[in-house]
Ligand SMILES: [Ca+2]
């Protein structure tokens with residue numbers, strides 16, 4: 001009876017993948033995205049001209065994660081396991097779900113509890129779950145230098161601020177694949193206004209965005225090796 005109960009539990013886990021479960025996804029379409037998996041601000045960067053050339057994630061984890069790798073399932077998952085040691089001042093930086101005020105011209109500062117900080121760099125990650133392969137257009141607003149990676153490739157590198165927290169100068173086509181896609185948004189700030197913002201197209205209402213509205217992220221992503229792990233567990237159970 002006990003073994004039967006264990007089998008039922010395993011069968012349940014195999015059949016229901018996290019993506020299939022109903023989640024309180026953030027809406028896409030042309031809504032500005034409010035929830036991000038964000039790294040604590042890198043401070044004392046020397047400004048955006050300097051910070052754009054530094055991969056703080058790689059430098060701060062001995063290469064365990066990088067700017068490009070965290071825009072993949074594997075790299076995004078690893079963010080849970082690595083504190084980033086800032087190369088600018090030795091600060092230890094961690095990840096959490098943060099909320100952007102999509103109307104605030106200093107939302108880099110306010111998303112981390114400050115009024116207006118300078119010489120900082122912001123990092124945020126989202127997962128985008130698409131029902132199909134598609135080409136769409138992302139609309140980034142930023143102050144100052146923004147760099148964006150999607151599914152392992154840099155797709156955006158614009159040093160000039162866009163002129164307003166909901167003003168976009170360089171709409172950019174990106175490719176999404178069916179299933180999970182990952183986007184990493186890095187923005188270096190020197191002084192004055194400091195904001196990031198991102199939205200997709202009005203026709204993209206069928207995209208699902210994580211973190212969810214109830215602040216879930218890593219725990220709802222598809223496990224990297226679900227079948228292998230469960231097969232091993234079941235084999236171990238049968239041997240016992
Ligand atoms: Ca600025």
Ligand SMILES: [Ca+2]
Nearest residue numbers: 117191192194
């Ligand atoms: Ca500022």
